[in-house]
Amino acid sequence: MNLIKTNKFRGYLKVWGAPISLLIFLFLFGALGYRFTEGWDWGDCLWMVLITITTIGFGEVEVLSSAGRVITFLIIGGGLFVVQLTLQRFIQLSELGYFIKLEELRLRRLIRRMKNHVIICGYGRTGKEIADQLYSEKISTLIIENDPTRKTEAEEKGFNVLLADATMDETLLLAGVNNCRSLVVTLPNDAANLYVVLSAKALNDSCRLIARAANEEAASKLKLAGADAVVSPYVAAGRTMAASALRPIAVDFIDLLAGSDCEIEEFKLTEHVETIETFRSQHEYVFEISKRGEALLLATKVSGQLIGNPKNKVSISPGMILIFLGSQEQLNRIRVHLKEVLVKTT
Secondary structure, X not given: OXXXXXXXXXXXXXXXXXXXXXHHHHHHHHHHHHHHHHOOOHHHHHHHHHHHHOOOOOOOOOOOOHXXXXXXXXXXXXXXHHHHHHHHHHHHHHHOXXXXXXXXXXXXXXXXXXXXXXXXXXXXXXXXXXXXXXXXXXXXXXXXXXXXXXXXXXXXXXXXXXXXXXXXXXXXXXXXXXXXXXXXXXXXXXXXXXXXXXXXXXXXXXXXXXXXXOOHHHHHHHHHHOOOEXXXXXXXXHHHHHHHHHOHHXXXXXXXXXXXXXXXXXXXXXXXXXXXXXXXXXXXXXXXXXXXXXXXXXXXXXXXXXXXXOOOEEOOOOOOEEEEEEEHHHHHHHHXXXXXXXXXXX
């Protein structure tokens, strides 16, 4: 596969072979001509060819002989031919979509190197807000959009955009769904969102899936399809406005958190009972938060039940989710401590 892609890239470069070869030949011919007719050193010869071809307007290195003027005349004629050939090739390739294909090839090569990035399907109003937030957090992001106008708008903001249909498996694979940290689906159609979630879940079961839903019925179906989180803009807006009226400090705290170096992160433990038991026996039966002096444990989640503000000593169990607040450095230390029992994600 890599050999095919390499050959394809070489094929795109091959179309410039003739103009480049003619230009190199013209330089060599001119330099040799000045060398034999004027006796200059190679540096002066090449410099004279350069200023002649580019018509910069600098004066002659030295006064030219009659033979040297003939060489100059031939260089000027050859330069006009090479320039004309290059312009014709440029126009032809532009009409054939060469530069668009070359940009797509560049983007695909970039995507293959992306790891632990976030994929956003759809650059509508919701997608724009998510992309801007991720950009402010300096998170590697890739947008999938099938509208050329929105694609251009996103690229003007500096985002990498894949112009394709997000509901297609090949598109998700090309976007690096196997290497991403999460995939956010914000397509305007609930059926399309459901289709993307089903496809992504089948391609990478460990990928965190966040989907947009217009109503509660669509939200329940998306959760059944495998979405880890489903957000309804109308419901979320209503809850936020209600919280602002009842608990304004809590809402302000979330806004402050978004602009700080602190993060809230979930650590999901493996479902494998023997692995949990081995970890307990090798370390301690309980996870003693107070002794580690690391990130703050905000809550635990077991079998769908959320327990806020847990005690310092937490007995870990299979499938438990630990929710921490702290800096990236503190969270990394927690991750290292729990690496033996964490669910493996890409």
